[in-house]
Amino acid sequence: MNGGSCNDIPLRSAQGRIYRHSTKKLVAPLTSKAGSTAKAYTAENAKRIQWMSRHELPQEEGAFLLYLAERSISQGSSSLSKSLAAYQLAHDALTPDTQRFATELIRTRKRKESETRRQPAVASLEEINKVIELAKNADPKTERDVLITLLSWTALLRASEVSELKWTDLVRHENCLEVHVRRAKNDQEANGRSTFVTYEEGSDLDHGYILLARWKVRAKGSYVFPNHNDGSKLSPSAISSITKRIFESVGIFNKTHHSIRRGAANAMQAQGFSRDQIKAKGRWRSDGGVARYLVDCPEAQGIPKLAIIGTSANKESEEGDVDEGPPVLEKEF
Missing domain, CATH: 1.10.150 (DNA polymerase; domain 1)
Known part of the structure; x- marks a missing residue:
């Protein structure tokens, strides 16, 4: 045998x-x-x-x-x-x-x-609204760049998550917009995660629904934010460069794409959202991860926002997020 x-x-x-x-x-x-x-x-x-x-x-x-x-x-x-x-x-x-x-x-x-380590500067809602103003009578390229900024703020998107967005990832519900992130850091099962966005009626952010509908008619292909020249997917570094460029176009020179994510997290904290809610919406993997984004503010401690006398002790850095990669300079997208 x-x-x-x-x-x-x-x-x-x-x-x-x-x-x-x-x-x-x-x-x-x-x-x-x-x-x-x-x-x-x-x-x-x-x-x-x-x-x-x-x-x-x-x-x-x-x-x-x-x-x-x-x-x-x-x-x-x-x-x-x-x-x-x-x-x-x-x-x-x-x-x-x-x-x-x-x-x-x-x-x-x-x-x-x-x-x-220096944290990136924190973008404010006022600065985001200045960018949104550019969408009035804007050309398609500027409209795309404004929408990148707006959606990144409201959904706390990383540059890598923005670049992967497809139209099938955006679902309009009766009272909110569902943004499905295909690859999130807190998604160990690789099923993707959903973040839900609401735009208050009459606010500057409410313009987001109108912008999305108008942009969907103009955009080419399956990606929400394609390359303006050939319709291909934008890289995370291209998203970072676009954001920096559009901030500079309204006179803001110390903000990066990651400043948007950090600013949105702190805006949620100031509005009274819990750390767990911020962590869930921003798709952070750990408590320590979200804690590094947040700064102390009176609103988070139950005190109304007051006028600050003198120089703020919290000086912002101009350094961006290392995960987003080097910015792509002098290149059209």
């Missing part, structure tokens, strides 16, 4: 079932993650294995800590956290000492980042 008797067959069959069962248990943690997360963890583990092989180190916890320590010299805390999560996914739980050392290494890196 080619290397075995008939009596071996049940044993082989049992071994095969055990192997298949064990294999399923091994891949289950990875397949339970969103596709993009699983891909990132797989790539990170491959990078770690390659580093250990190059340095002739065993694939064990001690070598992993050396790998993490070396990466901390040039990589940020988010990259280190991803390395740790990927390692934990591929191995059993870390020993308490290893877990503690890795966590402290990431915290130390995060503290250093907080000392130098």
